[in-house]
Amino acid sequence: MRVLAGLTLIAGLLHAAPIAAAPADFRPIIETGPIARPLQGVWKSRGYGWAVRFDADGPSLYHLAGEDCWRDPRAEADPDGVLKLWRPMGAALETAGEADGTVYRFDRLKALPEACSEVRPWTPRRTLAVVADTFEASYPLSRERGLDWPARRAAAVAALGEAPDEAALWRALGVLLRGMNDAHVALDGIVGGQPRTQRFGEAEALMRAKAAPGGEAAWARAWRADLLAAPLGVREAAGGRILWARKxxxxxxAVTAMGGFDPRSGDDDLALLEATLDEAVTAFSGAEAVIVDVSDNRGGYDVIARRIAARFADRRREVGSKVAVGGDGVAQPLFITPSDRPRYLGPVWLLTSQVTVSAGETFTLSMRALPNVRQAGETTRGALSDQLQKxxxxxxxxxxxAEVHRDAQGRVAEGEGxxxxxxLPVFPPGDPHGHLRALDRLLILIDGR
Known part of the structure; x- marks a missing residue:
């Protein structure tokens, strides 16, 4: 899953391949001259709650929630990176961030909704309403998860009170989102001039780590120290985001994030990643098996996760699908294509855990579709959708x-993992070395003992 203009890097793999036409059909939205005339005008997305106005100079992004509308306050014209490419699709418009990325469909409007130009104060009641409207319209699998949004809204409005202030709004939003267990649900506010942050879906292993002396940072250091001290002879590369060995x-x-490999380049830069994978995969030549460890992978960029999976693919394969909530119901098939750089096509054991999330999970779906891969460890977190920022x-x-992911067999992975x-237990309670024990068990399985 990808974080749309993310809260953090940690979140996202495999954007969907284009639905019908080939990637070459896309054109850049921003070229040397004005925006193409067929693109100019106002468009409303199918799902995601967006309206976009394309003027000659570029796009302006608006958000829609119920009857409300507001212009995106971020400085960038395309803060989520979803308006880089475009192509017509009948009377509709399709955009994407990459030529092989998620396709977003838009329908033309005669004009922006009147609410988009209204100037109204952002009162606590208005803020609560747009959050409630957005979750009711876009949150995936609400019925299956037993989420009654009208009832939650009513309880939140009651908690807001008659004369609400920022503190009351924060409490009311907590009531609206109470009990949510989703790593891609997030809330950031300001109460009394102080920032407030709440996340709604941490893995139990990370919650235990945060409660222990030294917190999550100490837990992560211990995980890495254990691995580097193991007899595998593991070495660090790519800014410490990749660890590999041939024993x-x-x-x-091991891949701990789908991005941020070179601090001198952008988070989504591929050069150092590809060079590191070249070295590692070449070293794997002739190996009886390879362990690919994403048990502590917190996600990142879809294109990066796709590039890594391509190093183990024998041919182009459909690995799953995704569909936008509240859209047109058309699923986008997800593909990986074999890399033209060094590949390993022998037996692969993929190690996952409850910590594996977002792009780490969509990477898992991609790897599971390959006939040479078996998955071991724990069920992943269950948060695969792109994280939609509002x-x-x-x-x-x-x-x-705001999306539902399915695997190659059509089984829902969103919310399930x-x-x-x-x-295999990877991060069991009371065992600080559970990860190493899981690796030992995998080595025994590979050895046939």
Whole structure:
């Protein structure tokens, strides 16, 4: 999953391939001259709650929620990176961030809704209303998850009170989102001049780590120290985001994030990643098996996760699908295509855990579709959708998933996670070395003992 102009890097793989036409059909939205005339005008997205006005100079992004509308307050014209490419599709418009990325469909409007030009204060009641409207319209699988948004809204309005202030709004939004267990649900506000942040879906292992001395940072250092001290002979590369080794007949590749490999370049830069994978995968040549470890992968960029999966693919394969909530119901198939750089096509064991989230999970879906891959470990977190950002002009911001992912067999993975074929405890309570024990068990399985 990808974070749309994210709260953090941690969130996102495999954008969908274009639905019908080839990627070459896309054109850049921003070229040397004015925006193409067929593109100019106002468009409303199918799902995601966006309206876009394309003038000759470029796009302006608006958000729609119920009867409300507001212009995106961020400085960038395309803060979520979804308006880089375009193509006509009948009377509709399709946009994408990359030529092989998620396709967003828009329908033409005669004009922006009147609410988009209205100047109204961002009162606590208005803020609560747009958050409630957005979750009711866009949150995936609400019925299946037993989420009654009208009832939640009523309880939140009651909690807001008769004369609400920022503190009351924060409490009311907590009531609206109470009990949510989704790593892509987020809320940021300002109460009494102080920033407030709440996240709604941490893995149990990370919650235990945060409660322990030293917090999550100490837990992450211990995970890395254990791995570097293991007899595999693991080395760090790509800014510490990749760890790999070749020990006898077994190769090992750990990826802790889908991006940020080179601090001198952009978070989504691929050069150092590709060079590191070239070295590692070449070293895996002739290995009886390779362990690919994403048990501590917190997500990142879809294109990066796709590039890594391509190093293990024998041919182009459909690996799943995604569909926007509240859209036209048309699913976008997800593909990986074999890399033209060094690949390993022998047996692969994919190690996942409850911490594996977002792009780490969509990476897992991609790998599971390959015949040479078996998944071991724990069920992944269950947050695969792109994280949809909704910033407000009053400095508050919320985020949510807005898509449903399915695997190659059509099974829903959103909210469920991807279950392993071989269950192994990776981060069990009370065992600080559970990850190493899981690796030891995998090595025994590979050895046939």
């Amino acid at each position: 006898g007949k077994v190769g090992y590749l 910033p407000l002009p009053n400095g508050w911001r919320f985020a949510l998933p 991807v279950a392993p074929q071989v269950a």
